[in-house]
Amino acid sequence: MQSNTNEVKQIATQLLASMLSNPHIYATVSDEGAKGQQEQELMMVAIEMAEYLVAKVEQKKS
Numbered sequence: 276m277q278s279n280t281n282e283v284k285q286i287a288t289q290l291l292a293s294m295l296s297n298p299h300i301y302a303t304v305s306d307e308g309a310k311g312q313q314e315q316e317l318m319m320v321a322i323e324m325a326e327y328l329v330a331k332v333e334q335k336k337s
Contacts, residue, residue: 279329279333282325282329283325284325285325286324286325286328286329287318287321287324287325288321290320290324290325291317291318291321294317294320294321295317300317
């Protein structure tokens, strides 16, 4: 399980970095920085996407 947690963290970090660098998704940094509502929503989306991808790979392995 620790392996999955690490994989989710790594994938989520990469997804979040990609989303933050895409001006169509994330045009400006909010005044609150990483604690802003928009940033928090993007972090949650990145984590959900990463969890989904890891689960999908695990299903294919079985």
